[in-house]
Amino acid sequence: MVEWTDKERAAISDIFSKLDYDEVGQKCLSRCLIVYPWTQRYFGAFGNLYNAEAIMNNPLIAKHGTTVLRGLERALNNMDDIKNTYAELSVLHSEKLHVDPDNFKLLSDCLTIVIAAKMGTTFTPEYQASFQKFLSVVVSALGKQYH
């Protein structure tokens, strides 16, 4: 069971309250595909990913970014049981999507960097610590059902 302090819960809620899921989702996913190009392997059906401009303007990528953020919101709303909340999602990523779980960490690093850009100095070291703890719990839960 993950223990969250009140400060951590407050920080994570505060961060999410400032996010436009469409904007941050699109920025985060497109950044991941540009910075770690091998992650593009999972998006063969998404159309033009030939260069950074194409990725950043791709509407399917943008839409999927929103989907990812909505998924993270589910973890936010169930912080005391992320593992079970994500059981189905974990099976989906393992059995259907066949995503190497190492990729979850890459995407979560990109999300941290996008949020840092958005929040500037209000993304304090303490906020970063809380948010990265949240993301590592999410990443662990997503990898739980792999076998």
Added chain:
Amino acid sequence: MSLSAKEKVIVKDFFAKVSSRSDEIGAEALARLIVVYPQTKSYFAHWKDLSPNGAPVRKHGITVMGGVYEAVSKIDDLAGGLLTLSELHAFMLRVDPVNFKILSHCILVVLSMMFAEEFTPQIHVAVDKFLALLALALAEKYR
């Protein structure tokens, strides 16, 4: 993975652009390292003050960032150019190389925070690659 000629230019130009705030970048990155990854404090147990905004942490962040800038100037031969620094880290400091990766991440977060407009995905990938190659060069003499 190696830096293309274009990426070397991107890295040199970007670091030149932000050089006036390099002290701030270094201090902030090291502060974040010890707050977000508390296990890294084990390397600084000899400091009286381990608070993120305290003088020792900020001063050392500046030192580390100086090393990053030295690496930028030697971007065409990182292993050769950083030989002395590698020997320092290998034989004296003996910092586990896994920490290079997490410090790199903290530097990227700080760059993104301080230079949101400029730190585009294209610049991000070039800088990330550079920091990874820097880490590799630093680990050159480890074994």
